[in-house]
Amino acid sequence: MWGIVGQRVFRHGSSAMSLQGTRPAILASRSFSSAAKEMTVRDALNSAIDEEMSADPKVFLMGEEVGEYQGAYKITKGLLEKYGPDRVLDTPITEAGFTGIGVGAAYHGLKPIIEFMTFNFSMQAIDHIINSAAKSNYMSAGQISVPIVFRGPNGAAAGVGAQHSQCYASWFASCPGLKVLAPYSSEDARGLMKAAIRDPDPVVFLENELLYGESFPVSAEVLDSSFSLPIGKAKIEREGKDVTITAFSKMVGYALKAAEILSKEGISAEVINLRSIRPLDRATINNSVRKTNRLVTVEEGFPQHGIGAEICASVVEDSFEYLDAAIERIAGADVPMPYAANLERLAVPQVEDIVRAAKRTCYRSSSLAATA
């Protein structure tokens, strides 16, 4: 269902482009390919992992159900058959054990891709992610490098309850020594996954279960096996001049929809797809805020000490004089995720929340203390 909605938005976007006429050339060339080959995020991840495993024999895959079951979400489909049980390993349900083994293998020079069925289970292994992987390069003064990728779905799914819905972006992004990536589109998924596997440092790769089935157009450049995206660079998904909206992962889609709604009301929103949570592309965010003078940060996770908090601090430190309004933070509700569908809908940000927040920064409506 989401795929269809996505396609509708893009088609509408491209028709809006032709109507307006005067669009910066860079947007036209970067947004949509004329070849219009579509790829789901699932296929993008699968192809990226496949190509990197094929290119480098040191890359191997480890996790629960990655092999025989073809992946809990079918991301690793066909890889066991192609590379064999020496390189695609099914583990018992022992996150602490297999994450430690993966980090130890990385110490020795292999390039493991460790899958967590969801990042909620990464908490079982977080000691190895932080203390054994992230800090080792520093503690050993560069002797030990840990070229490992921890990947899996992050954040809320649909109706899975409190213990299976948390977003871990801010937890991992606060730790020096880690790189944290959050793709949105198929291009992001392919490019960032390849960059993560090739990176000599530990990378936490936060996917989103609800995005796996969504299709996005991909150009020939993206489909090339040498394609990769730089870590630490955000992408401006939609240019605007009135308000900057930052988002990552699924919220980018929501922000783009909100930008559409705002454009009808005469507010031109600039949507930034963060792509890289750590290192954060402070330059792109600040340059955008210096242009628009207003900022709305959007994230799915808990509000306190979240990604939005860090972006607010960064903008206040670097571009305070440019702000014309207080920064608005849209985040998930400060409660464990409820199960009932109506409550769950209230606990995650919706498009209307982003629209309302953007209007508040433009002084279009009275400021309410409403949270997501």
Added chain:
Amino acid sequence: MALSHLSSTRSNRLLRPLAAAASSLCRPISTSTEPLVIETSIPFTPHKCEPPSRSVETNPQELLTFFRDMATMRRMEIAADSLYKAKLIRGFCHLYDGQEAVCVGMEASINKKDCIITAYRDHCTFLGRGGTLLEIFSELMGRQGGCSKGKGGSMHFYKKESGFYGGHGIVGAQVPLGCGLAFAQKYNKDENVTFALYGDGAANQGQLFEALNISALWDLPIILVCENNHCKDVNLFLLLDFLRLFFTLLLLWNRVLNGWLFGRWHGHC
């Protein structure tokens, strides 16, 4: 050395025959390479495997190097203890004195392509893998000349080129990491093994059993070495505290008893 100094002074002509007699009593230390077979004193207790032979072939020269290494390690740890008490080493300082034989014995039968990983009691293990005393003391005191350039400290010594992977502060974490090293050795088809050392405290850690389970399932070339130094059990200081508490209570009870028996308190009623 003292004896030779005495014999050199002219005034101590009386002591000269004594010195000569004393030097003839000194045992000469053999450096021969004639093979020597030693039987270990305590038998192995095997569990689902064949116990190794108790006869070890060595020679006097090799035994001397063992002694020299262990003695160096012992003196190094005692010196580290003094530095720690003088507050020149900060934070943590876990000493290996008493356990030297374990790492020296291990080193004697492995090579530098075999990997060793241990917890935070790593000074002597690092020395055994080819580290120098200067690197060790520099690291302990936070100097740039340290093996981790002063950024690691006592618990984070590494020597990757000699197959020493640390130096880990979290109890038990080194065991799954060691199984990972063994996994990489098997993956690369190296004919080498990994030694993961841990203690009686880490023996309780769940991740140890998780890693052991996976190692058995995947048949990894890992050897786990448990060094039971009883650190996790009641230690001497705890015992002294209890004794102190006991005697204080005894004294208090004595006073109470005296007060009641000899009616010193009746006057207050």
